[in-house]
Amino acid sequence: MTQIVENANSKQPPPLSMDELLKSDLVERENSYSGSKYFGMKGEINQLLITETAKDLGMQVNYYSKELYKVTYQGRYVLFCAKSALVSEVYRVCAQHKHLAKALLARHGVPVAEGRVFEDIESATDYFSTLDYPVAVKPATGSHGRGITTGIAAVDVFRDAWETASAKSNKIIVERHISGCDLRVNVIGGRAVSACLRIAPNVIGDGRQNIDELISAKNKKRRDNPKHRLESEYIRRTELLDINGISRETVPAEGERIWLSGVANISAGGEGVQLLDRLDNRIIQIAERAANVLSGVHYVGVDLIVPDYSTGKNCTAYVLEVNTNSATSVSVFPDFGRPIDLPKLLLEYLFSTSGPARKISYAEKDHYCSELPPVKLAEPWSYPFYTPKSRSRQNTLINLAAYKYDLKSYNISTGITGILCGDKHVLFHQSTPDVVPQIARRACLNSVLRNERLNKAGINTSLTSPDSNPGKVPSQLRKYRALVIDGQVVAALERGVAPSPDSENNNIEIHQQLFGELFRDISDLLHSDFAAIATQSVEALFNPLIAGVDIVTEDISQPLTTQYWMVSHVTCSPSLDWHYFPTYGVGRDVASALLLRLFPKLEETAPKLQHWKIKVKGKVQGIGYRKWVQRTAFRKGIVGKVLNKPDKSVEIWAQGSHTALASLLDRCAYGPQDKPRFDVDLEPLPVREYQGFGVDQSSSAPDPGSSLNE
Incomplete structure (x- = not known):
């Protein structure tokens, strides 16, 4: 297949400032997409572009659910979640929570707007009062520009902006407002392939119509673009009119531009100008650096603000956000500028010789059967004189294992931890490492899809009578948790254990308060039948490196053919502290077992004390x-x-x-x-x-x- 070639920017035209761009030939004539086949289609436009392009390239598309599907080509395949391919679940979480992404980018030296995160309006207002520059207020989570207000310089406007943002998230980012050009640069495989300058919602007067009428006319015209029509991307925000005291009944003079909102997202009524060919190389390099920070993502949309790049002296770009599910449609259907077939470039990269597409043998039956033995128990663990008084954060236990092997670690937040081993780096969200794909989490959370996948693999998701003794379901069923790492069970617990009347364990009440139930370690009792069921369950759900499998049965130490059993749940973000601090039995050093799978070289050298x-x-x-x-x-x-x-x-x-x-x-x-x-x-x-x-x-x-x- 055709390979992506590097953009030749050595003879590119000089970059433009926003004022110059709005007067340039790039926005002289709006693109026309009459006759596009996508006008007659239904569905999410970005996913349609990928699946239809795949079919045009002779690829096969198979759906697991509405948004989860597999693209196959010449003996290899790629798993998609809507418009995201092979996305790391950890980096998806970081991108979704903007303050985490900013902290991660700043750690790697990527320029970001200075600011802080708040959960209460009074602390945020006190912070705002100390600043001598305007700010932007945005929810820490969310997309499509919802809840964002920019250019805030007055306390009353700040409080209104807080209320708008707090409707979308309980954590609010207050950061320096940087005026300039709003860009989305799409990066595939570490290289920028498209760049869209986003013009905030505005109307241009004709001397006859008022602002309301101009908005209606522009929204009607936006229906001529398949992206805007299918995504209902119309102008709805007009907060700048209120801020600037402009009535919607005002009739602008002919040629007068009226800005309606400071949020330039296309979904909020903004316009896209494709201008990769005119973008300064230094801006492209910052976007590529930001994308490469998300090492578990092959396709990243990087949002930047460029204060002034009309001269070569001030070309600093600040990264506002990174997106692991960036829209492809903005590049295919820009309002102005040269369209770029981004879905084709993405598929060509994924299935290129060195691309990340997997061999079909790995997924011939939508799961594979590991050749490893189903059990490799984690080492016993105990810590005399220590009783947990609160739930241990998962990254505390990951750090504990890292210290054991003399590894360096750092924390981005209470839930995000990075571990360094030589030149290899792994980022964790709670107990989930960055090698776990987003599609595995989606499959675990979606009970319909989960049960369908498990049943297809021959695994019971409802209680089934034993082959030897079908009949009434016994009343004494027990619930177990098997922890699977890299295709092997490393620990197992019985859940919901009743307190033993003759037990000398003084921590029963503490365990009940911390965990809501009591646990017994039964790792040494786990029957090989149920170990195999646990590993096969994980394999059927796109094989995350770590997962907890909940099994309901009579006695997990006996063969499954002699009793009722079922798999009730699977999670790819299991609680590690259950295994470190069982109420009864020995603890298990499961975080060390996880690090040994991620960094195999650790097994070659014993930790030096x-x-x-x-x-x-x-x-x-x-x-x-x-x-x-x-x-x-x-x-x-x-x-x-x-x-x-x-x-x-x-x-x-x-x-x-x-x-x-x-x-x-x-x-x-x-x-x-x-x-x-x-x-x-x-x-x-x-x-x-x-x-x-x-x-x-x-x-x-x-x-x-x-x-x-x-």
């Missing part, structure tokens, strides 16, 4: 410092002990990886108040054996040759 004695001086006693050290040590996988000393200092005996100990040492100077206030001394010691991390109530130093936890 170091042992440090840390002395903390200052007003460090009587402030809860030792308990804080214990909690911090747990999060970093450190074992040892902390104790008060007669000289009013605190002494910490800590053993773990270098990365974990260095992080603890840095935090010790801050303490529980998170303010730099303490002096810290370090003394390396020989490695020794510990169990957990204890708080010693005595003030005597432990004997280096004895166990701290006898």
Whole structure:
């Protein structure tokens, strides 16, 4: 198939400013699409463009549901969610939550507009009052420009904008408003292939009609574009009229342009001008850098604002958003400029020799049967002296495993964590790594599709009588969770366990409060029949690297042919803390099992332990410092002990990886108040054996040759 060739920009015309563009030949004549076959079609225009183009190229399209489908060509296939191909679920979440995307882009050095995220209007208003520049207010989640207000300079307008945004999201972004040209650059396989300048909704006076009449006339004309008609993209927002005190009954002079809204989205009534050929290379490079940050996405739409690129001296572009489901129709049906067949370019890239399309053998039956043994249990895990007082965030446990293997990590938010191993980088959302595809999550959440896929693979989704003893369904059915990583069960639990009257477990009430139910680890009892059912269930749902499979049966340690059973649910964002802190039985180090699958080289080298004695001086006693050290040590996988000393200092005996100990040492100077206030001394010691991390109530130093936890 034809390969995408790099754009030749060496002889491109000089870039245009917005004022120059509106007077240029690019917008002299609006494009005509009369005769387009898409006028007579029904459905989402962007998905139609991909599926119809695929058929025109001789590809086969098979649907799993209205939005989930597979495109096959010459022995290879690609899975789509509507207009998104092979999208990472983690990067989809980051793109959907604009503040996460901004933080991720900023970390990688991509220029973004400065701002903050708020959840209450008073804090946001106080912040706004300290600024000496206009702002934009937008919901942290959402699309199509809904809930966004720009160019805000007055408090009353700010409060109105907050109300508009808060109707779409409980988190609101307040950021610097940057005037300039609004661009959407589409990047496929790391290279920009189309660029659309978006002109905000406006009308041009004819000296006869008022603004209302001009809007109606323009909306009627927009029906001549298949994209606008099928997507109902008409001018509806006119907030700039109110801000500027202009009546809708006003009759503009002939040729006078009246701006209606500051939101330039095409779906909000904006107009698209295709101008990749006239875009400065530096702007293209910023868009490509932003797209490459989303390494798990092959097709990215990058929204930028360019303050002024009429001269080569000020060509800075700021990235506003990134989109993992960018519309292809804007490039195919621009209002002005050269149309670009973006769906064809996307399909050609996906099925190119080096493209990401998979071999058909992987999906001959819409799932594959792994050749690996169905069970490879995670290592037992325990942490004496530590009882969780709150639910552990999943990224806390991912970080815990990273410290164990001396890996570097960073947090974008409470739910987004990045792990670095050499030159390989993996981003997590909760327990989900960036290799899990969006289509797997959709299949898990959609009960109709999930059950259809499971049933097709021969897996019960309703209670079915055993082959040997059909009859009445027993009353004592139990619910189990099998955790599958990379095609193998690494841990299994019985859920909803009744408290044992003779149990010595003092944490039953805490577990009930934290998890809402009690768990028992039954990993060693799992019958191979049910292990196979768990792995096959995951494979049938597009094989996410990690998934939790809920099984209802009588006794999971017995063959499935002797009892009633069913798979009730599958999730590709399972709770790891269930397996670390079961009410009964041994915990399992499942986060380490996950990292070992993602970074196979870790199995070749055992983690190197170091042992440090840390002395903390200052007003460090009587402030809860030792308990804080214990909690911090747990999060970093450190074992040892902390104790008060007669000289009013605190002494910490800590053993773990270098990365974990260095992080603890840095935090010790801050303490529980998170303010730099303490002096810290370090003394390396020989490695020794510990169990957990204890708080010693005595003030005597432990004997280096004895166990701290006898």
